[in-house]
Amino acid sequence: MTAISTARPVPRQAARRRRPRTSPFAMLFLAVLVVYFLTPLWWLVVASSKNVQGLFGGTGGALWFDRNIDWVGNIRGLLTYDDGIYFQWIGNSAFYAIAGGLGATAVAVLAGYGFAKFEFPGRNLTFALLLGSVMVPLTALVIPTFILFSNMGLTDTVWAVILPSFLSPFGVYLMRVYIADAVPSELMQAARVDGASEVRVFFSVALPLMRPAIVTVLLLSVVANWNNYFLPLAMLNNSSLYPVTVGIGLWQSLASSNNGGGTSLWNLIIAGALVSVIPLIAAFLGLQRYWQGGLSLGSLK
Amino acid sequence: MTAVHSSAPAEVRRPVARRGGGATRRRQAVTGWVFISPFIVVFAVFLVAPLGYAFYLSLFTNGLATGTQFSGLANYVQAFQDPSFLRGIGFVALFTLVLVPVQMAVSVAAALVLDAVTNRFARFARLMIFLPYAVPAVIGALMWGFLYSPTFGPLESIFGLFGLQAPFLLSPGNIFGGLINVVTWQWAGYYMIIVYAALQGLDPAVYEAARIDGAGPWQLALRVKLPMVANSLVLILVFAVIGTLQFFTEPQVLRPIANGSVTTDFTPNIYAYNLAFGFAQFNYASAISFALGIVIFIAVYLFLFLTRKRGSVFA
Known part of the structure; x- marks a missing residue:
């Protein structure tokens, strides 16, 4: 992946430096896009600094700070409201995202290696089924899974959220495309001739070469699980097991029907929304190299 | 490639x-x-x-008086005559037809500009356009819901400057456009990155040849670069069609604040969800979600057939 994504730009940039003209229209277009894509996030930052009075009767308008900046009060509200259930939700989200992501990545690495480096009857059919499965509507999976889990007494447990997220056809696809290119069959063959077992070939020869793709698939599946809404919404009843997406959705419907138990929830919803996106935005900005490589892989085909 | x-x-x-x-x-x-x-x-x-x-x-029907009975394909016959399901399908189909061109135009234009401009601002813009992908769809819908709201959003004061009444973008007449905007904001950056990555993988020698032949920047972008990344375009189109026909999260999140614009049968997935978890009609809900799966399969197959790329995406 790194080879794919970094090899090309070098000659291109050199070629470009000869003609450094940038159209002002292009820059204007980009500026408009940046404003559009940042406005909701800017609003979130501003609004999360307001207390209830500031939200409903503030002075600065919707897109600017109120005179009274109260991030501290809102965070304290998140920590104390309903015995701090918000941070329980954040913890649940992190646990579901990491456990589900690790499981999905492990399955995808093994399967990607199997699909890319071995020829076996049924390989093409299995892979076609895998690609076709992205067309299956979520409800067509979640409803029967819910009934099956409920017969086994697994609904309303962490397993109901973690186990189904091990299924990641896109992760398998990315690993296959990457491994086909990055792990030379000659190297594997040489190790076999030297007497290495298949397990040894996988762990000592192939696995180290896959590391960048593993990080990509892990990051993408952790993010997908952190953002998941439908599965936990259907599976979980006990609000102390909720991930943050479902929890904030619950708060929002309580607040809309004026059911916050005497407290206005709006400032907590907004502050909670901000806190819940910070880890992901930090991860994406910090790990740019990986997801950019991974997404370019997805488009190679 | x-x-x-x-x-x-x-x-x-x-x-x-x-x-x-x-x-x-x-x-x-x-x-x-x-x-x-x-x-x-x-x-x-x-x-x-x-x-x-x-x-x-x-394949079963569950009636209060009759209990659970085998009924063959009766649920499917009912589904394809059920006005709720048909209206939902009609809505997501129309939504797909409007959303996909809008989203493609934004993401492909952004990708082409970002491929042509390589300064620090362009790198910054690329990250910012992609940023909504890191925001959960629930939070994205929630933020736009607040921005649309007369109490929390800026629309009231912006329209007030001109002495106008601000539109409520979640009213039954406006929610279509309101949702188009939410979904475009959420996903255009992701599609932009896929197209951008494909553009970066092209061989720049071709551009030089086109330039010598007298191609301007517009011709270079539209007649040389775009046809060369056709595979990625088909890929993101398929993703967009599949995702939009399954529309669920955004309308579901906006339901409490949309004052009745989002009905229990707003999209087929919302309908199936409410049938199953609201009314415990698991049999009919399964039929609805299966029927939706059939519609998606036909739509994707037709689409791939029309673009004649069916061998390259699902090979």
Whole structure:
């Protein structure tokens, strides 16, 4: 992946430096896009600094700070409201995202290696089924899974959220495309001739070469699980097991029907929304190299 | 671009051919199966089994007086005559037809500009346009809901400057456009990155040739670059069509604040969800979600047929 994504730009940039003209229209277009894509996030930052009075009767308008900046009060509200259930939700989200992501990545690495480096009857059919499965509507999976889990007494447990997220056809696809290119069959063959077992070939020869793709698939599946809404919404009843997406959705419907138990929830919803996106935005900005490589892989085909 | 992929089967075959012999071939097959077996288990347990079970459920009817009875395809006959389901399908179909061109225009234009401009601001813009992908769809819908709201959003004061009444973008007449905006904001950056990555993978020597032939920047972008990334365009179109026909999260999140614009049968997925978890009609809900799956399959197949790329995306 790194080879794919970094090899090309070098000659291109050199070629470009000869003609450094940038159209002002292009820059204007980009500026408009940046404003559009940042406005909701800017609003979130501003609004999360307001207390209830500031939200409903503030002075600065919707897109600017109120005179009274109260991030501290809102965070304290998140920590104390309903015995701090918000941070329980954040913890649940992190646990579901990491456990589900690790499981999905492990399955995808093994399967990607199997699909890319071995020829076996049924390989093409299995892979076609895998690609076709992205067309299956979520409800067509979640409803029967819910009934099956409920017969086994697994609904309303962490397993109901973690186990189904091990299924990641896109992760398998990315690993296959990457491994086909990055792990030379000659190297594997040489190790076999030297007497290495298949397990040894996988762990000592192939696995180290896959590391960048593993990080990509892990990051993408952790993010997908952190953002998941439908599965936990259907599976979980006990609000102390909720991930943050479902929890904030619950708060929002309580607040809309004026059911916050005497407290206005709006400032907590907004502050909670901000806190819940910070880890992901930090991860994406910090790990740019990986997801950019991974997404370019997805488009190679 | 295609080189990466087409090299795969050749590489797999080579060691087998070199060593020859049925024993080696058999050992290869067994090892391959061992490596994909965890995936096969997960696939069977969490995809094939639930789907099979959903299909089984959809063949029964559950009445208060009659109990559960086998009814063959009666649920499907009912589904394709059910005004709620048909209206939902009509809505997501129309939504797809409007959303996909809008989203494609934004993401492809952004990708082409970002491919042509390489300064610090362009790099910053690329990250910012992609940023909504890191925001959960629930939070994205929530933020736009607040921005649309007369109490929390800026629309009231912006329109007030001109002495106008601000529109409520979640009213029954406006929610279509309101949702188009939310979904475009959420996903355009992701599609932009996919197209951008494909553009970066092209050989710049071609541009030089086109320029010598007298192509301007517009011609270069539209007649040279775009046709060369057609595969990625088809890929993101398919993703967009599949995702939009399954529309669920955004309207579901906006429902409490949309004052009745989002009905319980707003989209087929919302309808199936409410039938199952609101009314415990699991049999009919399964039929609805299966019927939606059939519609998606037909839509994707038709689409791939029309673009004649069916061999390249789902090969």
